[in-house]
Amino acid sequence: MVGALAHRHWRDSGGADVAFYAGHSLGEYCALHAAGAFDFATGLRLVRRRGELMAGARGGGMIAVVDLDRDQVTELVREGGFCxxxxxxxxxxRQCVVSGDADSIDELGPYLRERGVRWVRLRVSGGFHSALMRPAQREFRRFLDAFDLAAPRVPVIANATARPYPSGTTAAMLADQIVQPVRWTETVRYLLDAGVTEFVELxxxxxxxxxEQTRAASSATRSAPAPVPTPAPARALRAxxxxxxxxxxxxxxxxAYVAGGMYRGIASPELVARLGRAGMLGFLGTGGLEPVEIERGIKEVQAALGEDGPCGVxxxxxxxxxxxxxxxxxVLLRHRVRLVEASAYIQMTPxxxxxxxxxxxxxxxGRPVCEHRVMAKVSRPEVAAAFMAPPPDSVLDRLLATGALTAEQAELARQVPMSHDITVEADSxxxxxGGIPTVLLPSMLELRRRVLAERSYAEPICMGLAGGIGTPAAVAAAFVLGADYVVTGSVNQCTVEAATSDAVKDLLQGIDVQDTDYAPAGDMFELGSKVQVLRKGVFFPARGNKLHALYTHHDSLDDLPAKTRQLLERTYFRKPLEEVWADVARHLRATGRTELLRRAERQPKQKMALVFRRYFGYTARIALEGRPEDKVNYQVHTGPALGSFNQWVRGTPHESWRHRHVDEIGRMLLDAAADHLAAFPRP
Incomplete structure (x- = not known):
């Protein structure tokens, strides 16, 4: 902690008041200590553990590139296919450092030399500040949980965001710093824009x-004479x-690119944050999670992007x-979440x-200002119409009577639609x-036209398309049909950032368009609603449909044939059905759903449904955990769009999910879609 001691000496020697602190990589710890976020002893413990984790990193490398800026280097790396x-x-x-796996770093050097680019290989064993450090990040985050780190008393500019640390995010930002780039140029520019004129390095x-290099470049940009206007040449269509x-x-x-929120947190905080930093929109997956888990995920996303960053839940x-x-x-209101993706709604709930x-x-x-926005996922016109209308009067009146809304909020709510953004969800x-996009979207667009003709909303309603989007041609087709934005799903489940097991990703990266099937939805089992799931390599679709057929044709568990019951206990549940029911009963009591328990004890058909539902929860859980002993029972939600994406990237580095990053996939699809559209002659 030489930097910390240097700061103490400088302060004791009469150093001037400080407006901001900033440190480069490890130096950020010195900056936080100087700003009062933790004491010297705590800083030593943090730096020591971080150093141990960094020293344990293997299989990576770094190259310093000279005389080029970040955008130029990024474009070179992209053009070379170093994904x-x-x-x-x-x-x-004038200086950037590229990081990643050692093999790619080995190839990057000669590639740069051929193009006359100056570079130096750094003597490190790890790909620091890259996704290769994710295991170290997770371990360090657990280590940080033992500390009560304060907010800086003087603003500290974070490496990961080039903005001041938000209150309450010190631990999360330090953990994120391990895998995020050091945005030092942006940091200096932020300080210059804030009026800083003197920088003191200790x-x-x-x-x-x-x-000084950044200051000089900024001054040159500001003082450069304005170019003489000339007619702009026709430019190619861009993403x-x-x-x-x-x-x-x-x-x-x-x-105009969105990644939907995949259930049980598969759409992870890291996935959402990575998209947000790339100028795209991701939704945190919350289905099946408890409020405390959702709250933890929201905090992680907001620590990475801030409350106003592009993200949703x-x-x-x-x-x-x-x-x-x-x-x-x-939870959403407590953490000031500004955007939600509303899924599985058939009516507007309180x-x-x-x-x-x-x-x-x-x-x-005098017009309404909407600080809470809803992006609605719909597959039926009547549900879309409900979202394009104001909230029902009956619901507003009830909320007003209970004090949940003010009179002004209820009045304003009658002037706006429930959602200004409608995602039309085709088969996915x-x-x-099972909707067909070329049928659904035109129908919904016509519905929107009629609604907007009838109502005088201050803001337009945008309409996007989801389902079946896994290739540039599909993205291009969505925009040609009239979509304002596109939403991807399955392709994001097979990425580094998706919070599902490696075993599931290994299965998914090898599927084709025919390798999915339909099975009953566990949360709407009795209704016979369907989910589309992985078929290749697993028995879940067949077994899920078998359970629903048994539920349809029998009135109780006792009504099942003896051989069928034995089969279920041996291969589906791996325990007697009486034990399964005991597990269900304990869960219902623990979650306060005693009325449902009493009803099931009186109604054998309801009891059978609850027992069978247990299989669906079990199969989803073991897939997320990647349990090797029961892989045939994995329940993995996915659609054929992933199969088409797999075909598109076959023979490229992105054939492996370990080289797939959610933001890179989005940009690849958009760039190629723009090229696809530009290739067609225009009138």
């Missing part, structure tokens, strides 16, 4: 040179030109337990209306109605 490499240190407009002179500018501006995006209608849906909305309406206020012109992985 696993990232710019890990953006040190100045314990060295390297950063001072980097600061950022696709879709609706209204949609992009509404959500602070660069691209999936909110699922809970038809069995409305109180559980209300509890999730409480919880969803409360979320939407409590975010309304009157603007200076997970819950599906």
């Amino acid at each position: 696993t490499l990232v710019v890990a240190n953006d040190n100045s407009p 314990g060295g002179a390297v950063l001072t040179k980097l600061v 950022q030109d696709l879709g609706s500018a209204v949609f992009r501006e509404r959500h602070g995006l660069r691209f 999936n909110l699922i209608a809970d038809h069995d337990d409305p109180d559980a849906e209300e509890a999730v909305v409480d 919880a969803l209306v409360r979320y939407r309406a409590t975010g309304l206020r009157r603007g200076p012109d 992985g997970g819950h599906t109605d």
Whole structure:
């Protein structure tokens, strides 16, 4: 901690008051200590553990590139097909460091030399500040849980965001720093824009040179004479030109590209944050998670992107337990979540209306300002119409009577639709109605036209398309059909950032378009609703359909044939059905659902449904955990779009899911879709 001692000496020698602190990589710990986030002893413990974890990293490497800026280096890496490499240190407009796996770093050097680029291989064994450090990040995050780290008393500019540390995020940001790039050029520019004129480096002179390079580049940009206007040449269609500018501006995006929230947290905080940093939108997956787990995920995303960063949280209608849906909305409101993806709704529930309406206020012109937005996933016109209408009066009146809404919020809610963004969901992985996109989207667009002709909303309604989007041609087709944005799902489940098991990803990366099937949805088992799931290599679709057939044709567990019962106990549940029922009963008591338990004890058919539902919960859980002993029972929600994506990337580095990153996939699809559209002659 030489830097910390240098700061103490400088302060004791009469150093001036400080407006900001900043440190490069490990130096950020010195900056946080100087700003009062932790004491010297704590800093030593943190740095020691971080050093141990970094020293344990193997199989990576780093190359410093000279006389090029970050965008130039990024483009070179991209053009060379080095999809696993990232710019890990953006040190100045004249120096960047590229990090990643050792094999790719070995190939990058000669590639740069052939193009006359100056570079130096760094003597390190790890690909620091890259995804290769994710195991170290997870271990360090657990280590940080033992410390109570304070917010800096003086603003500290974070390496990962080039913005001041938000309150309450010190531990999360330090953990994120291990895998995120050091955005030093942006840090210096932020400080210059904030009016900083004097930079004092303690314990060295390297950063001072980097600061001066950035300062000089910024001054040259500001003082350069304005170019003489000339007619702009016709430019090629770009990824950022696709879709609706209204949609992009509404959500602070660069691209009209969304990744849906995959259940049980498969759409992880890391996945959402990575998309947000790339100018795309991701939704945190919450289905099947407890409120405390959802809260933890929201905190991680907000620590990475800030409260106003481009991100959202999936909110699922809970038809069995409305109180559980209300509890999730409480979490969303407590953490000021500004955007939710509403899934599985067939009508507007009090919880969803409360979320939407409590975010309304009157603007200076008297019109409603929407601070809580809902992106609705729909597959039926009547549900889309409900989302394009204001909340039902009956629900608003009830919320107003209970004090959940103010009179002004209820009044404003009657002037806006439940959702300004409607995602039309065609046949897809997970819950599906099997819709055809070329039929569904035009029909929904016509419905939107009629609604907007009838109502005088201040804001337009945007409409996106989800389901079956796994190739550039599919993305291009969605925009040609009139979609304002596209939503991907299955392709994101087979990425590094997806929070499912490696075993599942190994299965998914090898499927083709014919390797999915339909099975009953566990959460709507009695209704016979369907989910689309993986078929190749597993027995779940056949077994799930068998259970529903048994439920349809028998009135109770006791009514099952003896051989059938033995088969279920041996291969499906791996325990006697009486034990399965005992597990169900314990769960219902623990979650306060005693009325459902009493009803099932009186109604044998209901009891059978609850026992059979247990299989669906078990199969989803073991897939997420990657249990090797029961792989044939994995339940994996996915659609044929992933098969088409697998075919598209076959023979490229992205054939392996270990080289697939959710933001890179999005950009690949958009770039190639733009090229696809540009290739067609225009009138």
